[in-house]
Amino acid sequence: MKHTISALVENRSGVLAHISTLFSARGFNIDSLAVGETDDPAVSKMTIVLDADERILEQVVKQLRKLIDVIKVQDLTGQNFIDRELVLVKINATPATRSEIMQTVDIFRAKIVDAKPRSLTVELTGDADKINGFLELVGEFGIKDIVRTGKIAMARGNK
Amino acid sequence: MKKTGAQIVIDAMLKEGVDTAFGILGGAMLPVFDVLYDAPLRFILTRHEQGAAHMADGYARATGKVGVCMATSGPGATNLVTGIATANMDSVPIVAITGQVFTTMIGNDAFQEADVTGITRPITKHNYLVKDVKELPRIMKEAFHIARTGRPGPVLIDIPKDVQIAETEYKYPKNVEMRTYKPTYSGHPQQIKRAAEAIHQAKKPIIYAGGGVIISGAAKELAELAKKANIPTATTLLGLGGFPETDRLSLGMLGMHGTRYANYAIMESDLIIAIGARFDDRVTGKLDEFAPHAKIIHIDIDPSSISKNVRVDIPIVGDVQNVLRELNKLVRKGQYAPWHKKIREWKRKFPLTYEDNGELKPQFVVEEIYKATRGEAIICTEVGQNQMWAAQFYQYTKPRTLLSSGGLGTMGYGFPAAIGAQIGCPDRIVFDIAGDGSFQMNIQELATAAINKVPVKVAILNNGYLGMVRQWQELFYKKRYSHTSLAGGPDFVKVAEAYGAVGIRVEKKGGVRPAIKKALSIKKPVVIDFHVELEENVFPMVPAGKAVNQMIGGMA
Ligand SMILES: Cc1cc2nc3c(=O)[nH]c(=O)nc-3n(C[C@H](O)[C@H](O)[C@H](O)COP(=O)(O)OP(=O)(O)OC[C@H]3O[C@@H](n4cnc5c(N)ncnc54)[C@H](O)[C@@H]3O)c2cc1C
Ligand SMILES: Cc1ncc(C[n+]2csc(CCOP(=O)(O)OP(=O)(O)O)c2C)c(N)n1
Ligand SMILES: [Mg+2]
Numbered sequence: 151m152k153h154t155i156s157a158l159v160e161n162r163s164g165v166l167a168h169i170s171t172l173f174s175a176r177g178f179n180i181d182s183l184a185v186g187e188t189d190d191p192a193v194s195k196m197t198i199v200l201d202a203d204e205r206i207l208e209q210v211v212k213q214l215r216k217l218i219d220v221i222k223v224q225d226l227t228g229q230n231f232i233d234r235e236l237v238l239v240k241i242n243a244t245p246a247t248r249s250e251i252m253q254t255v256d257i258f259r260a261k262i263v264d265a266k267p268r269s270l271t272v273e274l275t276g277d278a279d280k281i282n283g284f285l286e287l288v289g290e291f292g293i294k295d296i297v298r299t300g301k302i303a304m305a306r307g308n309k
Numbered sequence: 310m311k312k313t314g315a316q317i318v319i320d321a322m323l324k325e326g327v328d329t330a331f332g333i334l335g336g337a338m339l340p341v342f343d344v345l346y347d348a349p350l351r352f353i354l355t356r357h358e359q360g361a362a363h364m365a366d367g368y369a370r371a372t373g374k375v376g377v378c379m380a381t382s383g384p385g386a387t388n389l390v391t392g393i394a395t396a397n398m399d400s401v402p403i404v405a406i407t408g409q410v411f412t413t414m415i416g417n418d419a420f421q422e423a424d425v426t427g428i429t430r431p432i433t434k435h436n437y438l439v440k441d442v443k444e445l446p447r448i449m450k451e452a453f454h455i456a457r458t459g460r461p462g463p464v465l466i467d468i469p470k471d472v473q474i475a476e477t478e479y480k481y482p483k484n485v486e487m488r489t490y491k492p493t494y495s496g497h498p499q500q501i502k503r504a505a506e507a508i509h510q511a512k513k514p515i516i517y518a519g520g521g522v523i524i525s526g527a528a529k530e531l532a533e534l535a536k537k538a539n540i541p542t543a544t545t546l547l548g549l550g551g552f553p554e555t556d557r558l559s560l561g562m563l564g565m566h567g568t569r570y571a572n573y574a575i576m577e578s579d580l581i582i583a584i585g586a587r588f589d590d591r592v593t594g595k596l597d598e599f600a601p602h603a604k605i606i607h608i609d610i611d612p613s614s615i616s617k618n619v620r621v622d623i624p625i626v627g628d629v630q631n632v633l634r635e636l637n638k639l640v641r642k643g644q645y646a647p648w649h650k651k652i653r654e655w656k657r658k659f660p661l662t663y664e665d666n667g668e669l670k671p672q673f674v675v676e677e678i679y680k681a682t683r684g685e686a687i688i689c690t691e692v693g694q695n696q697m698w699a700a701q702f703y704q705y706t707k708p709r710t711l712l713s714s715g716g717l718g719t720m721g722y723g724f725p726a727a728i729g730a731q732i733g734c735p736d737r738i739v740f741d742i743a744g745d746g747s748f749q750m751n752i753q754e755l756a757t758a759a760i761n762k763v764p765v766k767v768a769i770l771n772n773g774y775l776g777m778v779r780q781w782q783e784l785f786y787k788k789r790y791s792h793t794s795l796a797g798g799p800d801f802v803k804v805a806e807a808y809g810a811v812g813i814r815v816e817k818k819g820g821v822r823p824a825i826k827k828a829l830s831i832k833k834p835v836v837i838d839f840h841v842e843l844e845e846n847v848f849p850m851v852p853a854g855k856a857v858n859q860m861i862g863g864m865a
Contacts, residue, residue, distance in 0.1 A: 160489065164438065168430060175431040205616070212613035218435040218455060221489045 152181070153207050154199050154233060154303045157214055158222040161187060161194040165219045169196070172217065178202065178210050182300030193221065197233075197302045226303050233303035236275045238263070239285065242292035243270045251291060258284045269294055312479040314442045314472045315340035318406060319348045321449035324481050327377050329353065329368065329732055331361035335381025337408030337421060340473035353732065353761060356753040358385050360725040362392020363751065365403045367726030369396075370712045371687055372733040373526070375456050376403040382410055383421030386467070387428065391719060393463045394432040398716025399547060400524060402461035404452050405429075409469040412440055425467045434462030442475040446482055454485045459492030460611040461524060492610060496627030496635060503623050504582070504606045505639035511580035511604075513648045514540045517563065517592075520547030520715070521585015521609060521629050523708040528552065530633035531584065539643045541652055543571040545586050546696075547715045550705035555684075560652070561661065564592040565851045566697040569659035572857040574652055575600055583607045585629045588618040589716070594857035608632050661701050662863065663845075669818045671695070671770040671841040675702035678740055678768060681825045686738040687712065689727040691747030692720045693777035695770045697847040699742040721750025727765045728758050738766070738829065745771040745795055752804065758834040759809035766828045767836045769801055772843050780846050784861075785853075805836035813837045 159165050166185060173180055181199040188195050202210060207225065214223045226233075243251055248270070255262060255272055258280065264271035274284055278301065285293070312320065318341050322330065329351045334342040345352055355361040358380045365376030380389050386407040396403045410419040426438045435455050437448045445468070452464040508514060522531050522544075528551050535542045535558050542552045543560035554561055563571035572594075575581065581603045586592070593599040599619060607614075607621040608629055615624045625632055663672040675698050678686070684706050690696040690713040705711050712730060714722040727741040741748075748769055758765055770776075779793040802812030811831055815824045815838065828835040848862030 163440075164426060164430075167427065171430045209613060209617060212615075216611070216613050218487070218490050 151203070151227075152199060152201055153225060153227040154197065154231065154301065155211065155214070156224045156226055156303055156305070157196040157198065157220055158188070159194050159196060160219040160221065161192050162219060165194070168217055168219060169214070172213055176209070176213060178206065182298070184300035184302045197300070199301050224305070226305060230306040231303050232306055233277050233301050234275050235278065235281055235301045236273070236299045237281055237285075238271060238273055238297050239288060239293055240269050240271045240295040241288050242294055243268060247291050251288060254284070254287050260284065310479055311476050313340065313474060313476050314439075314445050314468065315344045315474070317442070317445045317477075317479055318449065318468065318473070319344045319350070320479075321446065321481060322377060323348070323350065325375065325449075325453045327375070330377040330379055331355055331364040331368075331729065332379030333358055333361065333381070333385060334379070335385050335408065335421070337382035337410060337470045338379065338385075340470065341379070341406070341408070341468075351732075353757060355725070355757050357751065358388030359392050359721065360751050360754040360757065362389045362403070362405065363395065363722050363725035364729030364732070365405075366392060366396045366401050366722075367689060367712055367729030368733040369401050369403055369729075370726070371709055371730035373709065374733070375453055376401070376729065377406065378403060379406045381408045381421070382425070383423045386425040387423055390428060390432065393429055393465065395714050395717045395719045395722055396463040397432045397434065399714065400461050400520060401463065402456040403463045404456050405463060405465040407465065407467050408473070409438065409467045411471045412469045413471070415469065425465065429465050432463070433465050434460075436465040436467065438467045439469065439472050442472050442477045445472065445477070446479060450482045450485055451487060455490065459490070493626050494610070494628040494631050496608065496625040496632035498635065500623060500625045501632060501635045502639065504625060504636055507580055507604055507606060507623060508538055508540070508582070508640055508643065511643075512645065513578045514538070514580040514582065514643070514645065515560075515574050515578040516540050516542040517545070517575065517581050517583045517586055518542060518548045518551050519545040519584065519586025522548055522551035525585060525610075525629035526708070527585075527630035527633055528708045530630055530637060532556075533637050534633055534640065537637060537642060538640045539645060539649075540582070541574060541649070543567070543575065545589070545592055545715070546700055546713060548586060549700060550708045550710045553706040554704040555706055562700050564589075564857065565594070566701065566847050566849070568661055569849055569860055569863070570652060570655035572851070572860060573655050575603075576856065576858040578603045581605045583609075584633070585609060587614045590618070592857075593618060594851050594859075595855055598856035659864065663848075667818065668842050669816065669821070669840060671698050671772065671839070671845055672702045673818060674768060674770060674821055674839050674841065675699055675742060677821045677825055678742070679703045681822070681829060682738050682740070686710065686740050687727075687730050687734060689713070689723040689730060689739065689741045691723040691741070691743045692718045693744045693747060693775065694772070694780065694845070694847050695742050695744040695747070695776075697777075698770065720744070720747035722747075724748060724765075724767060725751050725754050727767070728754060728763050731763045731765045732761075741765060741767045743767050743769045744776060745769055745773065745798055745801075746775045749798070755805065755808035755810050755834065755836075762832075763834060764832050765834050767834070769836065769838050770841050771801070771838050772841050772845065773798065774843065777847070779844070783844070783846070801836055801838040805834075810834040810836055814840070816840045
């Protein structure tokens with residue numbers, strides 16, 4: 151099952167290396183890892199998505215908490231949370247397909263950020279369902295290039 | 310007051326109570342060693358950095374204090390790696406201080422540069438690359454704190470040479486301020502109550518005690534629990550000494566080469582009280598078949614040890630000593646008479662034994678060392694058969710009397726660890742029970758022992774083989790002894806003498822006792838080369854992949 155973990159870590163050099171070394175040393179497979187500074191420049195927030203059963207997940211969370219530079223670890227899965235990902239996709243576009251692509255872009259409230267004679271580059275944010283849905287549709291035109299930020303996530307509510 | 314980075318390193322060590330450090334210097338450590346020149350601190354120059362790391366480890370395991378080792382950049386630091394990994398696996402508090410190339414050169418493939426924090430990341434509890442001398446006081450303080458608290462472990466501090474030279478306004482911090490690192494020491498009262506209830510309901514309880522008991526200093530509390538609740542107690546290799554093996558409740562060591570009765574008992578138990586032990590595969594054997602009827606209580610300071618390998622019913626995160634003090638208030642005297650009767654029966658039927666055919670047997674040597682030292686010595690071991698015989702045939706009654714590389718199984722650990730232990734405990738008898746293979750992995754430290762007048766005793770159980778591996782080849786690879794013979798090895802007596810130590814050779818059973826007696830009367834390092842039976846095996850044994858009650862061998 152897919153799990154989304156949110157971790158607050160010290161913003162120091164070596165922290166990302168510590169975390170990725172932990173994942174590879176223990177054979178945990180991660181789908182994505184996104185990291186950025188918080189309002190406190192001394193602290194970063196990471197969102198980690200991984201596919202694991204409950205037992206492995208428990209170890210992942212415990213092992214992360216054990217790292218000295220990790221401040222807080224939360225498994226968001228099963229909680230009410232918001233998640234988003236940003237994707238840039240470069241799609242094959244011919245005069246014949248161009249308008250169909252643009253319609254799809256509209257439906258998904260995506261944005262065209264670059265247009266060339268044989269391609270359109272689209273920016274899209276959304277949760278996993280939205281992004282996968284979009285990619286499935288435009289996949290038919292042929293994807294020339296794609297880059298995803300990896301998921302970022304946050305619990306809903308006042309806390 | 311203004312101080313240089315190098316002065317800060319040494320001053321911090323003194324403030325942390327360090328009286329001894331081990332290591333070898335080099336270009337990138339010259340500033341620190343210049344300060345060390347007239348510091349009130351004993352520095353032991355070793356002959357290999359691996360030796361230094363194991364000495365710091367042996368010093369730490371024997372005394373309970375933090376051990377310190379130092380090395381220069383590049384090869385000096387990489388030579389420490391095996392020692393650091395050894396300490397990490399067995400939760401030993403050491404601080405390793407390494408020199409690094411100038412900050413401006415880092416990443417340039419500079420002379421003797423290695424990415425030491427990168428290399429040691431997975432084998433340290435934590436590590437630091439100091440980029441600014443202003444951070445050094447805080448880092449030194451944190452490093453010692455992290456090494457010795459919670460689940461102890463090695464911490465490495467990599468200090469570029471320019472940081473050692475740079476000056477800063479210096480005041481050693483009084484307290485550590487870390488928002489991220491706060492180990493849990495006291496157990497949850499509700500969980501402790503549940504544990505007591507489970508103990509009262511059990512019919513066949515067993516205590517499975519590990520290295521955490523010794524680390525926590527909780528041997529007294531463990532004995533109190535076992536006696537008060539009347540529960541048979543087995544220990545792991547690293548838990549030996551945490552519970553007196555001479556006690557009627559003791560089951561000795563469990564696991565791959567443990568006693569039959571300990572393994573039978575754990576497999577049949579209905580309640581396992583695991584205390585500071587981590588369900589290593591050498592203990593559980595085949596996991597799916599491990600202790601099928603047992604409920605499990607697990608006391609451990611490291612949440613990640615709990616439910617890592619086996620599912621735990623009552624987890625208690627906390628320090629063993631704290632938790633046991635609370636638990637002991639709640640437990641009542643247990644009866645369990647049929648259970649004790651069954652265990653007595655197993656003990657009678659399946660004692661630890663070996664065939665005494667008049668030849669010089671390695672087990673006999675260990676028994677004689679036990680007798681000669683009245684169980685009061687600090688025993689270090691190498692790795693292999695020697696290690697298992699040392700575990701089986703010496704009776705450990707006090708904590709910190711067996712130092713052995715359990716988790717990593719590092720050949721070459723025992724001898725330098727013995728030197729470290731002897732330096733930390735000058736009034737004790739320290740023995741390294743060695744194999745002829747392992748001893749040769751750090752044999753150069755004979756120079757360190759002789760020159761520093763460290764009177765350690767090395768008992769080589771010389772079987773002319775990488776014996777433990779040969780045993781596996783004998784049992785599971787049709788006696789195809791592929792590259793396990795050490796025949797033609799050195800004359801250990803001459804080697805010892807060449808280094809300024811004393812060498813004694815023993816070839817007959819009758820020579821064992823006098824040789825040990827003589828060694829103990831000499832105030833110098835002594836190497837006794839026992840020419841033991843070549844193809845003796847360690848029994849009983851759980852073959853790989855089998856349940857722990859499927860033991861072979863070792864029947865009287
Ligand atoms: C050739 C060979 C054969 C071996 N055969 C055997 C064998 O037959 N039997 C055997 O037992 N071992 C054997 N070993 C050793 C084995 O590999 C493990 O090292 C050993 O079993 C681990 O012991 P432990 O569970 O006590 O854990 P340790 O590694 O000592 O871990 C200690 C545990 O206690 C916890 N802890 C630390 N401090 C505290 C505290 N203050 N409070 C609470 N908890 C704390 C830690 O978090 C950790 O989980 C063998 C090793 C070798 C090399
Ligand atoms: C550094 C290292 N290399 C290899 C091994 C694998 N190994 C485990 S036991 C053993 C044999 C040890 O031989 P010796 O020291 O003579 O001990 P014996 O088993 O004969 O008592 C070997 C090679 C190891 N544990 N450590
Ligand atoms: Mg040997």
